Amino acid sequence: MDLLNSLLNFVVPPASLVMLAFAWPTLCFLHACEWFFRTIYREDMDGKVVVITGASSGIGEQIAYEYARRRVNLVLVARRENRLWAIRENARLLGAKQVLVMAADVVKEEDCRRFIGDAVNFFGHLDHLVNTASLGHTFFFEEATDTTVFPHLMDINFWGNVYPTYVALPYLRRSRGRLVVNASVESWLPLPKMSLYAAAKAALINFYETLRFEVKDDIGITIATHGWVGSDMIGGRFLLEEGAEMQWKEEREVSFTGGQVEEFAKSMVAGACRGDAYVKFPSWYDIFQLYRVFAPDVLSWTFRLLFTMPSARKTSMVGVGRPAVESAPARRPLPAPASFSPASPPQQSPPQKVD
Ligand SMILES: NC(=O)c1ccc[n+]([C@@H]2O[C@H](COP(=O)([O-])OP(=O)(O)OC[C@H]3O[C@@H](n4cnc5c(N)ncnc54)[C@H](OP(=O)(O)O)[C@@H]3O)[C@@H](O)[C@H]2O)c1
Numbered sequence: 001m002d003l004l005n006s007l008l009n010f011v012v013p014p015a016s017l018v019m020l021a022f023a024w025p026t027l028c029f030l031h032a033c034e035w036f037f038r039t040i041y042r043e044d045m046d047g048k049v050v051v052i053t054g055a056s057s058g059i060g061e062q063i064a065y066e067y068a069r070r071r072v073n074l075v076l077v078a079r080r081e082n083r084l085w086a087i088r089e090n091a092r093l094l095g096a097k098q099v100l101v102m103a104a105d106v107v108k109e110e111d112c113r114r115f116i117g118d119a120v121n122f123f124g125h126l127d128h129l130v131n132t133a134s135l136g137h138t139f140f141f142e143e144a145t146d147t148t149v150f151p152h153l154m155d156i157n158f159w160g161n162v163y164p165t166y167v168a169l170p171y172l173r174r175s176r177g178r179l180v181v182n183a184s185v186e187s188w189l190p191l192p193k194m195s196l197y198a199a200a201k202a203a204l205i206n207f208y209e210t211l212r213f214e215v216k217d218d219i220g221i222t223i224a225t226h227g228w229v230g231s232d233m234i235g236g237r238f239l240l241e242e243g244a245e246m247q248w249k250e251e252r253e254v255s256f257t258g259g260q261v262e263e264f265a266k267s268m269v270a271g272a273c274r275g276d277a278y279v280k281f282p283s284w285y286d287i288f289q290l291y292r293v294f295a296p297d298v299l300s301w302t303f304r305l306l307f308t309m310p311s312a313r314k315t316s317m318v319g320v321g322r323p324a325v326e327s328a329p330a331r332r333p334l335p336a337p338a339s340f341s342p343a344s345p346p347q348q349s350p351p352q353k354v355d
Helices: 002-040 060-069 083-092 107-122 149-175 195-215 261-273 282-296 296-307
Strands: 048-052 074-078 099-103 127-129 177-182 222-226 237-241 244-247 280-283 320-323
Touching: 002 261, 048 060, 060 074, 060 083, 060 127, 060 261, 074 083, 074 107, 083 099, 083 320, 099 107, 107 149, 127 149, 127 237, 149 177, 149 195, 177 195, 177 261, 195 222, 222 244, 222 261, 261 280, 282 296
Parallel strands: 048 074, 048 127, 074 099, 127 177, 177 222, 222 280
Antiparallel strands: 237 244, 244 320
């Protein structure tokens, strides 16, 4: 066996490289044709039903607006209900047909059963489930002072995707719908100070890649592996439960640049409607895949250089229970009609069963 493996170690890599060199142009051509075809015959979303978790800020909010422009029925899910009401109004102005607001915690299975069940009862079907709920962090693992935050990070970033997906699968299968997943470039390019987040995102990728095989063509899966695009994510505020929040102080010592949240949301929803398996934003990050395979040392030296400079270690995590700060209204609200006030939620009729 050892001899066989030694032989294969010697033969398989160069033989594969030669084979790839010949197959690559053909594959690129086929992918381009496929992309062109799917762009022309992309999914018409008019009147379809889209549930978005983590819709109260950042990427989730902008994804809601992108779907709204496609005249869908929306179900907005997050824990901060007051923000969802303002986003609902913006989505209606942008063209969404009906918008339901549902306060729920995605790490609680019963909450997921409630919001998916209510959405299906109200609209009669479910077409896209967009999982955006997440919690980021930036602290050196060994400097964490409160280990109780560890399972919360894994719960929100991993189980917070798995539960809604599990509950939604039968309905998505029925409508031949789509799962849209917000992973991150961290899933394959882990950065220092984001150990638990990167671990959860890597787990997410493997979970959805496995699911892709299991659901075959009945349910589409679009996975976004985007880089830093901004938003509230690293604000360091972790709403633990009503009335208290876990908070850590953090400052980004490496300034990241990247596209805008709006631009990313646009490409993500376009990719989902086109039926893309992956949305990469920005796509030049892909070049690091080559470094990972052929020159991992270069990446490792770069990260060490960036993260071990004296100024890089000036922050640490403080895990403390604190009174929750009143959450701000939705980011950059769109011009609303004179009668609209985000402070007073408009009346939403309770979800009614559709016959
Ligand atoms: N921003 C980036 O640069 C970036 C880069 C790569 C990947 N991503 C990924 O993209 C996604 C969106 O990121 P973002 O920057 O938009 O994050 P964000 O602004 O922090 O939004 C996170 C959302 O998740 C919701 N949420 C958190 N815990 C929840 C829970 N237990 N139950 C229900 N909702 C919960 C939050 O709403 P409530 O607090 O109201 O519940 C909020 O709406 C995430 O999956 C993130 O990992 C972001």
